[in-house]
Amino acid sequence: MSSTRERILDGAAQVMRSRGLARATTKEIAKQAGYSEATLYKHFRDKTELFIGVLHERVPGELAALLAGLGERAGEGAVTETLEEVAQAALDFYGETFPMAAALFAEPELLAAHRSALYAVGAGPHAVRDAVAGYLAAEQAAGGIAAAADPEAAAALLLGACLQQAFLGNFAGDPAAPEGFAARLVRTLSGGLGV
Template structure:
């Protein structure tokens, strides 16, 4: 989440930009607490301290707000994986994959409450798909697979590995970890989250994946 009233460069927001930021912050809070369906534009405006008319000056509808919350208030998973193919051959495969895990788990943790309401509404889900215009969630594993293919060409990933399956395996593990975090909300049994710390989970998960895909010399 961003700090209310500031850009990434920490300059204070004013006027329309401040109103827009408050609407997104309010929407993110409400979607995470009452769910996407109950987070109406009226409630979002009330939470943001503005009128619905002011809200509609910045966003077309609730779906537009939802998309912007995902793009601007959640960890930037899509951006993180989009940059990976250009980094093939730099650093280590392990370091790159661990970095993906460290962004993916928090992203899915914040997205799950929103996605739950979206999936429960066929009409809203259909509208969301149309607005994505083929830029859907599959791009995360697809771009990660592109990175693994690039490393494969450099001999740093085993030649007989399917990059798409390996990418899906890693992203799927991150999604399941996030689901457990959201489901138990800190009240689960001791064995629910193993390893307990996210950085330990990233290390262990990437080690398990690399055990099956990394070339011996790498």
């Protein structure tokens, strides 16, 4: 039997997927989970904390775990293989989360509150780019990529392409990236990195 917290996260994921973060209410989430709002607030401080929980515990994929260990992979294995793993995980993550988060940008006050809450816990979309750029900088220091390469720009190019694919896929009604898309992105990017 699942715990109260687990059922709340399941309910939050369902509501956020169907209504988006901006339109999802804690009342709806509590109802979907089969609890009162008071019970929800015993486990989560606010909707942003719920969203972070959904991202870390209910969105399929390996992006968070992959990024957590990325710095340790510098100098180990092929750069292109690591970047392909990152690209595939980012494609999966963005494809799943884009519909949840997109509506935030239509409500400036909610976006500002969400941004502040994420920054307060050291999270946010910049963390993905920073982790990939950090990995590339470490590879550069180890001689794995060209000294003239720009790790931050390369990370932005790779992840930006993944985010655009998520946008286009969700717009078209099929968020899954085309087969081999991650490998094609990395193959194209690796020329500029001097891999």
